[in-house]
Amino acid sequence: MRKPFIIANWKMNKNVHESVAFVKAIKEKLPTNKEIGIAAQAVSLYNMKEVAGNSNLQIIAQNASAELEGPYTGEISMRSLADAGVTYVMLGHLERRRLFNESNDAINQKVLAALQVGIIPIICTDEEMVQTEVNGKIHYVFQQLRSVLKGVPANKLSQVVISYEPSWAVGSSHQANPDVAEEGCQAIRQSLVEMYGNKIGDSIRILYGGSVNPDNIYKIMSKPNVDGALIGRASLDIESFLQMVNCVE
Numbered sequence: 001m002r003k004p005f006i007i008a009n010w011k012m013n014k015n016v017h018e019s020v021a022f023v024k025a026i027k028e029k030l031p032t033n034k035e036i037g038i039a040a041q042a043v044s045l046y047n048m049k050e051v052a053g054n055s056n057l058q059i060i061a062q063n064a065s066a067e068l069e070g071p072y073t074g075e076i077s078m079r080s081l082a083d084a085g086v087t088y089v090m091l092g093h094l095e096r097r098r099l100f101n102e103s104n105d106a107i108n109q110k111v112l113a114a115l116q117v118g119i120i121p122i123i124c125t126d127e128e129m130v131q132t133e134v135n136g137k138i139h140y141v142f143q144q145l146r147s148v149l150k151g152v153p154a155n156k157l158s159q160v161v162i163s164y165e166p167s168w169a170v171g172s173s174h175q176a177n178p179d180v181a182e183e184g185c186q187a188i189r190q191s192l193v194e195m196y197g198n199k200i201g202d203s204i205r206i207l208y209g210g211s212v213n214p215d216n217i218y219k220i221m222s223k224p225n226v227d228g229a230l231i232g233r234a235s236l237d238i239e240s241f242l243q244m245v246n247c248v249e
């Protein structure tokens with residue numbers, strides 16, 4: 001059984017005090033039948049964790065270095081994140097790839113570093129589906145996925161979380177379409193099954209991201225291969241976020 005996972009991606013919004021106040025306001029109101037997380041700016045994470053305590057709120061980093069320590073001025077170490085109580089790190093978000101030129105290789109190194117210190121990577125892919133036909137059977141080729149998962153030990157694979165965020169849907173005025181979300185997540189699952197077999201492919205959680213909001217989340221989350229949502233704009237407001245985390249039984 002894959003436990004649903006709903007994640008707020010606050011990007012570079014909310015200062016430390018606002019982030020802490022948000023956590024205080026929601027932490028007692030979270031359902032326990034899903035995992036809930038907030039990916040916030042690194043400077044806020046420790047304080048957020050202090051306030052979240054043992055509540056059902058995961059504190060998530062939006063990025064980190066592939067190096068665990070050393071002379072890398074301005075970088076953030078996965079080891080320090082783990083020490084601060086961070087349990088997940090988002091890697092390879094569309095904005096990191098586009099605005100900061102992060103390559104699949106660089107993201108792969110970060111994935112391996114996260115696993116080394118016990119932080120679970122949430123790996124974002126924004127690739128369009130590429131279909132090929134082999135012996136009359138459709139295959140989906142997600143080059144990003146293959147590259148970023150290179151060298152991940154088999155026993156760690158099922159912990160990894162994948163998010164599917166088509167680039168045209170992130171931060172856009174497009175309405176998120178539940179069928180598109182299912183088609184993308186299902187194709188990713190099929191690729192994972194082909195790469196690692198049924199047991200692992202069926203156990204990995206795949207989230208959809210791109211213009212999710214309180215009006216469309218229920219239909220998106222009802223799709224069989226969509227195990228959760230990664231939500232940007234609509235997660236910044238407390239009422240809207242609580243509505244979304246409570247959307248499915």
Ligand code: PEP
Nearest residue numbers: 170171209210211232233
């Ligand atoms: C995102 O940035 O990951 C995202 C999905 O943003 P939005 O929900 O605003 O489209």
